[in-house]
Amino acid sequence: MSALAEAFRLIITLDADLFEILWLSMRVSLIALAIAAVISLPLGTWLAITRFPGRKFCILVLNALMGMPPVVVGLLVYLLLSRSGPLGWMGLLYTPTAMIIAQVVLITPIIAALSNQVIENLHQEYHDTFYSMGITGRRAIVAYLVDARYALTTCILAGFGRAIAEVGAVIIVGGNIDHLTRVMTTAIALETSKGNLTLALALGAVLLALSLLVNALVIAVREYAAKRQYA
């Protein structure tokens, strides 16, 4: 009970260590999310509206990658960035950039697969009208992304939820180095193993609050879209 009270004291007093970890977590996950969204939204849309041999296989692979174990992603990115790996010369291992790369690899398939389903449904509805209006290619992709904006926002938030709560991949490629690559999840794992439950609980509370906030945002976006008939 005292650990819990101490944890809330850390949050309320804006403890420097706590907020350094929180800031790095947010920075890594938001940058990863932005990169993943730029890759995955057009990819998911393109896969939804184009027809080519092997398309269903691509979607199958994308869906399978959604469930990729984070430690496997971490291992692959580690092999890529390690000194003897193909990108070892860049010296990115155990840096926030490596963590961003791992999170991008992890959440890109999630956002792409979810957005693919959203756009697939919209495509069924819009196909005849777009054909009639001669809307194809890049113009169609942009139109789908704009019209599905609220549903896609929830896909992006799902990706953020996965990124911010991820531990396996970032601990492998980030190394959980104090003041450099320590994020909320890796800090919780470390502090718990050390028996320092105060900081772990404070970080856990912030993580839980973030999760609640993301879910509240998803609900708010859905309700706004439904009210305006934009869902």
Added chain:
Amino acid sequence: MPSSLLPIKISNLHLTKGDRAVLASVSLIIDDPGITVIMGPNGAGKTLLLRCLHGLIKPDRGQITLADQGVTGSRDRQAMVFQHPVLLRRTALQNLAFAAPELAKSRPQQLIDALASVHLADRADQPARMLSGGEQQRLALARALLTKPDLLLLDEATASLDPASVLLIESLVKSQSASGTKIILVSHDQSQARRLADDVVFMSGGQVAEQSPANRFFSAPGTPAAKAYLAGEILL
């Protein structure tokens, strides 16, 4: 002024769904400007024929030419209004701007005028999907007309609309026809066909049973199937 996509020639069109021929050796020549109404009972193949004309369905066999060019070559000179209009998840005005982006940039007032022509000027900033069914259909028609098509296809565009919306759409269709656009309209509504049609194509069982000027079709239908249909008897 005759439409430049005439004559429309359909020869030996054949389309099957499963093991059923839904269009069977349909041959037709439409070379008069004005309004052609395609009539017939449910399942006669009217909508399928319209969709083949627009290129939305590729027939198994047969050929369609519009002013001696194929369907694909004439697509950007056609527009189609569907029975259930699909509007983008944007405002009414943005729906028109999407259909005519160049016009939206150079002469945005024309979009407002287009909305006014379908009595929707005061709904410009309203989400299109919050409009009533009749308003949505009027917006879909305004969107189709913005591209100044040579051929306008309407698939039961006034079905289940209130009388005021029906009359407004009919008057727009007539004035568009008068300005030279060829109109082909699928309708179940006999009184509407009498009001609009210059000529009628009557379909039954996936075939063209009769094609004649509207006056003759309604006063003296040439086939037993058309007679039965006009008498309100169900054709299977």
